[in-house]
Amino acid sequence: MKSCDVLVLGASAAGIAAGNAVKAYHPEKSVMLFRNVEKTVVPCGIPYVYGELKDVEKDIIPDGHATGSGAELFTDEAVDGDLKEKVIKFASGEEVKYDKLILSVGSHPFVPPLPGRDLKNVFTVKKDVKVMQEIFDAVNKAKNIVVIGGGFIGVEMGEQFNKIPGKNVTIVEMLPHCLLLAMEEEFAVMAENKLKDAGINVLTNASAKAINGTDTVESVELASGEKIPADMVLIGIGAAANVDLAKNLGLEVDMKMGIQVDKFMQTSDPDVLAAGDCAAKVSFITGKPAPVRLASIASEEGFMAGYNTYASDKIAMKGAVGAFGTKIGDRVFAAAGFTTGMCKMNDVEYYEGNFVGPDRHPAAFDDVTMDTKVKVIFRKSDDKLIGGDATGNLQAVEMANVISACIQAGYTVKDLATTQFATHPKLTGSPLGYHICQAAENALRNR
Amino acid sequence: MKSCDVLVLGASAAGIAAGNAVKAYHPEKSVMLFRNVEKTVVPCGIPYVYGELKDVEKDIIPDGHATGSGAELFTDEAVDGDLKEKVIKFASGEEVKYDKLILSVGSHPFVPPLPGRDLKNVFTVKKDVKVMQEIFDAVNKAKNIVVIGGGFIGVEMGEQFNKIPGKNVTIVEMLPHCLLLAMEEEFAVMAENKLKDAGINVLTNASAKAINGTDTVESVELASGEKIPADMVLIGIGAAANVDLAKNLGLEVDMKMGIQVDKFMQTSDPDVLAAGDCAAKVSFITGKPAPVRLASIASEEGFMAGYNTYASDKIAMKGAVGAFGTKIGDRVFAAAGFTTGMCKMNDVEYYEGNFVGPDRHPAAFDDVTMDTKVKVIFRKSDDKLIGGDATGNLQAVEMANVISACIQAGYTVKDLATTQFATHPKLTGSPLGYHICQAAENALRNR
Numbered sequence: 001m002k003s004c005d006v007l008v009l010g011a012s013a014a015g016i017a018a019g020n021a022v023k024a025y026h027p028e029k030s031v032m033l034f035r036n037v038e039k040t041v042v043p044c045g046i047p048y049v050y051g052e053l054k055d056v057e058k059d060i061i062p063d064g065h066a067t068g069s070g071a072e073l074f075t076d077e078a079v080d081g082d083l084k085e086k087v088i089k090f091a092s093g094e095e096v097k098y099d100k101l102i103l104s105v106g107s108h109p110f111v112p113p114l115p116g117r118d119l120k121n122v123f124t125v126k127k128d129v130k131v132m133q134e135i136f137d138a139v140n141k142a143k144n145i146v147v148i149g150g151g152f153i154g155v156e157m158g159e160q161f162n163k164i165p166g167k168n169v170t171i172v173e174m175l176p177h178c179l180l181l182a183m184e185e186e187f188a189v190m191a192e193n194k195l196k197d198a199g200i201n202v203l204t205n206a207s208a209k210a211i212n213g214t215d216t217v218e219s220v221e222l223a224s225g226e227k228i229p230a231d232m233v234l235i236g237i238g239a240a241a242n243v244d245l246a247k248n249l250g251l252e253v254d255m256k257m258g259i260q261v262d263k264f265m266q267t268s269d270p271d272v273l274a275a276g277d278c279a280a281k282v283s284f285i286t287g288k289p290a291p292v293r294l295a296s297i298a299s300e301e302g303f304m305a306g307y308n309t310y311a312s313d314k315i316a317m318k319g320a321v322g323a324f325g326t327k328i329g330d331r332v333f334a335a336a337g338f339t340t341g342m343c344k345m346n347d348v349e350y351y352e353g354n355f356v357g358p359d360r361h362p363a364a365f366d367d368v369t370m371d372t373k374v375k376v377i378f379r380k381s382d383d384k385l386i387g388g389d390a391t392g393n394l395q396a397v398e399m400a401n402v403i404s405a406c407i408q409a410g411y412t413v414k415d416l417a418t419t420q421f422a423t424h425p426k427l428t429g430s431p432l433g434y435h436i437c438q439a440a441e442n443a444l445r446n447r
Numbered sequence: 448m449k450s451c452d453v454l455v456l457g458a459s460a461a462g463i464a465a466g467n468a469v470k471a472y473h474p475e476k477s478v479m480l481f482r483n484v485e486k487t488v489v490p491c492g493i494p495y496v497y498g499e500l501k502d503v504e505k506d507i508i509p510d511g512h513a514t515g516s517g518a519e520l521f522t523d524e525a526v527d528g529d530l531k532e533k534v535i536k537f538a539s540g541e542e543v544k545y546d547k548l549i550l551s552v553g554s555h556p557f558v559p560p561l562p563g564r565d566l567k568n569v570f571t572v573k574k575d576v577k578v579m580q581e582i583f584d585a586v587n588k589a590k591n592i593v594v595i596g597g598g599f600i601g602v603e604m605g606e607q608f609n610k611i612p613g614k615n616v617t618i619v620e621m622l623p624h625c626l627l628l629a630m631e632e633e634f635a636v637m638a639e640n641k642l643k644d645a646g647i648n649v650l651t652n653a654s655a656k657a658i659n660g661t662d663t664v665e666s667v668e669l670a671s672g673e674k675i676p677a678d679m680v681l682i683g684i685g686a687a688a689n690v691d692l693a694k695n696l697g698l699e700v701d702m703k704m705g706i707q708v709d710k711f712m713q714t715s716d717p718d719v720l721a722a723g724d725c726a727a728k729v730s731f732i733t734g735k736p737a738p739v740r741l742a743s744i745a746s747e748e749g750f751m752a753g754y755n756t757y758a759s760d761k762i763a764m765k766g767a768v769g770a771f772g773t774k775i776g777d778r779v780f781a782a783a784g785f786t787t788g789m790c791k792m793n794d795v796e797y798y799e800g801n802f803v804g805p806d807r808h809p810a811a812f813d814d815v816t817m818d819t820k821v822k823v824i825f826r827k828s829d830d831k832l833i834g835g836d837a838t839g840n841l842q843a844v845e846m847a848n849v850i851s852a853c854i855q856a857g858y859t860v861k862d863l864a865t866t867q868f869a870t871h872p873k874l875t876g877s878p879l880g881y882h883i884c885q886a887a888e889n890a891l892r893n894r
Contacts, residue, residue: 013878013879016879017879018879020879021888023893024888024892025892036611042808042809042872044807044810044870044871044872044877044878045872047871048812048872052812052813053809053811055811058809058811059809059811060809061809061877061879065879079760084731123683148851167718192552211767217829218487248694252650282859283796294867294878295870295878296867296869296870296878296881297867298869298878299878299879299881299884300865300884303864303865303884304865315861315864315865316866317865320867320868322867323867323868323869323870324869325869325870325871325874325875326871326873326874327871327873327874332874334869334871334874335869336869343728361489361492362489362492362500362505362506362507362508362886364500364502364505364506365500366496366499374554386610393841394840394842394874395841395844395845395877397842397869397871397874398844398845398846398848398849398875399844399845399848400869401845401846401849401868401869402845402848402852404848404866404868404869405853405856405858405866405868406852406856408861408862408866408867409852409853409856409857409858410856411856414555414762414764414858415855417762418747418751418764419751419851419852420741420743420744420748420764420767420768420769420770420851420855421743421770421848421851421852422743422770422771422772422781422782422844422847422848422851423491423742423743423772424491424771424772424773424774424781424844425489425491425492425495425497426774427772427773427774427779427781427841427844428772428844428845430489430508430742431464431491431741431743431745431746432460432463432464432467432508432512432741432746434746437746437750438663439745441468441471441750443612444472445471
């Protein structure tokens with residue numbers, strides 16, 4: 001029987017980060033990583049395989065990222081185990097004994113109970129090169145492509161499919177706008193218009209009722225009765241935590257939210273930690289369960305799980321913030337924390353500030369993005385920053401990261417309005433027109 | 448005699464911000480702004496007038512930025528006054544009575560006692576359209592241009608002069624590298640190499656001993672004896688606070704550092720505030736006097752001074768951090784807080800972490816800046832973030848802004864290593880290779 005100090009199940013963002021953290025901070029400990037796929041894909045890179053990278057093999061995380069630290073990497077699927085004996089059993093029959101176990105087994109695409117979902121050329125987005133290649137082959141043959149779901153994954157997949165000449169791409173979204181769960185409505189509308197400008201057929205307030213066809217998909221039928229011709233369908237409406245193994249092992253599990261962990265990423269078993277999409281999360285803003293699943297959170301949780309295995313000074317997760325960025329056409333859209341919509345859903349009273357201006361100064365420079373926009377959102381009860389959005393040029397993603405860091409730092413509206421930031425003619429708005437400060441100053445006036 | 452509630456002297460970054468803040472938060476108060484120039488230039492935009500904007504008039508802050516809030520704007524120079532009578536006298540003979548006075552009278556270029564500094568075609572960088580135009584006329588006629596001083600202003604002016612065809616540009620810097628007071632040595636070397644790649648003659652460890660010529664400048668003589676031919680010389684070695692008026696009015700002044708203010712920007716007179724380059728500053732990191740002068744600090748101080756005039760909940764300045772960004776050639780260099788050099792000068796024990804990687808992921812994308820680099824610096828005594836540098840594509844400036852905000856938030860190395868940031872294939876390094884977190888993780892290992 002093999003044995004190691006730390007056994008990590010899953011070798012995507014959380015698992016690799018966890019293994020590397022064990023080797024970085026407890027270098028005397030041995031680490032084994034097991035994954036159930038031959039190669040680890042870059043999860044957020046999947047859409048870009050189709051329109052820009054044009055090759056599934058270009059979206060692989062090199063194994064050296066996992067093994068460079070000294071961790072060993074194996075391909076096998078964990079199927080069972082015994083937490084008292086501290087043993088995990090694999091599909092191959094192999095058994096591995098551990099001292100600490102880290103579960104980073106990820107999530108799987110949520111598939112709605114749509115009639116016809118098993119037809120040929122109907123796909124979900126799996127982090128698996130084989131499935132990614134099947135999608136690529138189907139896309140290449142398809143003329144009419146329907147994407148069900150207008151969140152980040154649906155929008156990015158749709159945009160990339162549409163970059164391939166000769167494709168008619170339709171995105172079907174239930175809500176009034178695409179991306180509405182991730183960003184403010186006016187930002188979502190700008191993003192949606194970029195999709196439409198590119199020639200994508202965006203159907204909002206629209207839900208799929210059935211996928212029609214005999215053997216292969218032929219159309220998607222909407223609740224309205226409308227039928228959209230489809231040679232291929234991609235369903236991208238969210239992901240669910242992989243909890244079956246944890247449940248079988250006897251760990252405390254919330255079937256909907258994931259494996260239960262404390263703030264140090266420890267499960268109900270003192271020698272088992274969990275991190276990433278498979279682990280339940282609480283919101284940084286409300287302290288309540290939060291269904292957010294992001295590679296950027298997974299990698300931080302993995303880091304903490306790995307660090308905490310043998311640390312006397314454990315690091316605590318402060319809660320999931322949710323920070324996103326994407327690029328649609330030539331424009332960046334990014335957000336962190338709560339939207340005003342989430343405030344309403346969670347009964348959080350808020351006030352906001354906005355600022356629109358050029359991303360360089362003076363505005364006489366060439367290539368200025370004049371309508372670079374930032375919104376910041378504060379909680380009325382304590383004036384703390386709880387969310388924000390940025391859209392514009394490349395810098396917008398890091399503006400959202402400034403907002404994300406300031407949320408996590410517990411910044412108040414006065415703190416944010418008076419933060420000192422680097423400004424430069426060729427790089428940012430002016431000192432008098434730096435978007436984040438100006439938006440906060442406006443919020444201070446609006447409260 | 449004119450009178451107003453708030454009289455603001457100086458209408459650049461600090462003055463405009465101050466006037467706007469009074470009108471925003473105390474809208475019933477009247478505001479008068481006086482400047483001693485006909486137009487307000489964008490101070491950090493001055494270098495770009497020469498190579499890219501090609502027109503002094505494109506580097507003007509529109510007066511509407513100052514008057515849009517309801518403040519009145521005048522051109523006149525304050526020459527004297529009486530703080531007991533609360534009156535300021537102007538060069539025109541006009542007198543204005545105030546309730547609150549805000550001094551935002553800026554700084555002037557420091558001119559070293561160099562023989563020949565009064566020769567024709569020897570300039571300093573003044574925030575004055577007339578001087579800017581004189582420099583433009585001289586540049587257009589010059590073949591050999593020497594810039595004395597390789598800090599931000601010297602480097603940016605030199606780079607822009609060099610963009611005009613047919614100019615031989617030399618930068619003379621006393622220290623071993625350009626920009627060494629603002630950023631880490633390895634970043635400064637990269638920046639310096641960009642200048643050399645563009646064909647600029649960069650002389651380091653070199654100091655000017657004299658400027659030679661009869662009526663007009665002919666050469667710059669170095670301490671080594673070498674003579675550099677020069678049809679034009681620009682001296683850019685720093686700025687000194689304008690304190691004469693404040694001293695004459697009887698305010699407490701440090702002749703070297705500026706007008707003395709408390710953390711609420713109040714001077715030694717309870718009804719007089721000061722903000723921007725003319726006001727003395729203390730370092731956020733050490734609490735000691737700091738000679739940093741930046742438009743981005745000026746605008747924050749101006750905002751606070753304006754807000755605090757009539758506020759019961761005054762906002763306190765937490766100290767100057769110093770956050771910079773610039774672009775040299777196609778590359779961005781940015782920094783915030785202390786460098787390791789400043790740590791040594793101030794006897795601050797520190798440790799650091801570095802990370803180099805692509806600015807997008809997977810690295811198979813086109814146009815990836817593979818050597819995007821971040822350094823973060825922590826104080827040994829309390830593990831707090833006290834400085835950092837970023838270089839790469841456009842995002843690098845906002846990475847420095849993330850670092851700046853985290854310094855001001857009092858982040859520790861563990862906080863920074865586990866901060867959640869937005870990552871995206873087309874916009875940032877991967878979740879496992881996001882520079883700021885990775886650099887902090889490496890610092891955590893190095894301490």
